[in-house]
Amino acid sequence: MHIANRLKEVQEYYFSAKLREIRALEKGGKDVINLGIGSPDLLPPSRVIEKLKIGSNLRGANQYQSYQGLPAFRQAIAEFSRNHLDIVLNPEHEILPLMGSKEGIAHISLAYLNKGDQVLIPELGYPAYTSATKMVEAEPIYYPLIESDDWCPDWKFFDQLDYSKIKLLYLNYPHMPTGARGSQKILGKFVRIAQKYELLLIHDNPYSFILNDQPQSIFSVKGSKNCALELNSLSKSFNMSGWRVGWLSGAAENIKNVLRIKSNFDSGMYQPIQRAAISALQQDEKWFEQLNLTYKIRRNCVFRLLDKLNCTYRKAQSGLFVWAQAPVMDVDVLVDDLLVNKHIFITPGHIFGAKGRRYLRVSLCAPAEVFEQAILRL
Numbered sequence: 052m053h054i055a056n057r058l059k060e061v062q063e064y065y066f067s068a069k070l071r072e073i074r075a076l077e078k079g080g081k082d083v084i085n086l087g088i089g090s091p092d093l094l095p096p097s098r099v100i101e102k103l104k105i106g107s108n109l110r111g112a113n114q115y116q117s118y119q120g121l122p123a124f125r126q127a128i129a130e131f132s133r134n135h136l137d138i139v140l141n142p143e144h145e146i147l148p149l150m151g152s153k154e155g156i157a158h159i160s161l162a163y164l165n166k167g168d169q170v171l172i173p174e175l176g177y178p179a180y181t182s183a184t185k186m187v188e189a190e191p192i193y194y195p196l197i198e199s200d201d202w203c204p205d206w207k208f209f210d211q212l213d214y215s216k217i218k219l220l221y222l223n224y225p226h227m228p229t230g231a232r233g234s235q236k237i238l239g240k241f242v243r244i245a246q247k248y249e250l251l252l253i254h255d256n257p258y259s260f261i262l263n264d265q266p267q268s269i270f271s272v273k274g275s276k277n278c279a280l281e282l283n284s285l286s287k288s289f290n291m292s293g294w295r296v297g298w299l300s301g302a303a304e305n306i307k308n309v310l311r312i313k314s315n316f317d318s319g320m321y322q323p324i325q326r327a328a329i330s331a332l333q334q335d336e337k338w339f340e341q342l343n344l345t346y347k348i349r350r351n352c353v354f355r356l357l358d359k360l361n362c363t364y365r366k367a368q369s370g371l372f373v374w375a376q377a378p379v380m381d382v383d384v385l386v387d388d389l390l391v392n393k394h395i396f397i398t399p400g401h402i403f404g405a406k407g408r409r410y411l412r413v414s415l416c417a418p419a420e421v422f423e424q425a426i427l428r429l
């Protein structure tokens with residue numbers, strides 16, 4: 052069979068291959084502690100699970116749903132955005148529910164990129180930015196992050212670029228994998244770059260509520276609506292990664308463009324998931340307080356685990372992971388050693404970009420007892 056050229060550009064997702072290796076070890080009777088993936092082990096709020104159950108018995112729940120989602124779901128997203136991110140979105144035209152932000156990245160690429168276009172991507176970043184770019188035969192250009200400056204972008208880099216083919220720019224604060232929190236100042240600088248060079252910013256914001264005291268939206272920067280789209284997700288904020296539910300927000304015109312693509316791929320989101328998601332978005336502050344308390348306890352365990360490995364790390368990080376520098380030049384040797392000899396899986400930093408080759412990313416998605424067990428094994 053001939054395969055499409057785009058397939059030659061895209062590798063199997065690192066975790067998809069690594070999980071096969073882990074399963075093989077488990078089949079051989081090994082108890083592998085997986086601290087790799089950011090898939091919350093905690094449950095969503097109990098009310099949300101109840102809503103899903105009730106919703107599945109409602110008349111019409113089983114049928115195809117609107118491509119734009121239930122109006123009540125979009126309204127709940129608008130209210131959540133106002134209450135927690137201090138931004139105003141029009142629920143009619145400025146919000147598009149997504150089956151997770153990952154699919155949004157693919158749809159945005161299809162809506163805005165032609166073959167040969169270029170896309171600015173943080174040199175350490177979520178791998179889907181690169182793969183979605185390559186899948187539409189566009190070219191990733193990586194912008195540097197300065198290690199010694201809390202992984203802040205190197206702004207000088209943006210002054211010397213040829214912008215004739217650059218169409219999109221991804222940014223992601225809190226940043227995965229480094230845990231850098233970002234600031235209004237950083238978001239503002241990106242908006243000015245986008246305005247000056249007529250780029251579309253894609254702010255990927257799934258970690259806004261995890262170990263982060265100041266959740267922020269790109270839309271809190273004046274004038275950003277016309278040059279930015281923002282992705283958000285219930286995956287991490289409400290422990291719903293497997294439910295596949297998130298949203299895209301931005302100017303009506305941009306939302307319409309993405310909807311034109313998306314409506315040719317799926318036929319709406321399962322209605323009970325939307326109803327349950329409404330109830331998640333209506334949780335009060337106590338939900339985040341409790342969630343973050345749990346992650347703080349886990350993070351302290353991870354710090355101890357990293358001390359055992361002689362790693363160095365910053366304590367002030369946001370998001371679902373701890374990013375740490377390993378005491379070796381090639382982190383793969385350490386990662387393989389840990390997997391084969393201690394049956395502990397930790398993600399090597401290089402899967403997020405070459406600058407990560409001396410780094411490890413440890414997920415907080417395991418109970419404290421599991422971290423204690425990992426520490427004992429070390």
Ligand SMILES: Cc1ncc(COP(=O)(O)O)c(C=O)c1O
Pocket residue numbers: 089150151152153154177223227255257283284285286292296297
């Ligand atoms: C930076 C970043 N963006 C997007 C996603 C995808 O999230 P979702 O579950 O909403 O598709 C992830 C998931 O790990 C992520 O780390």
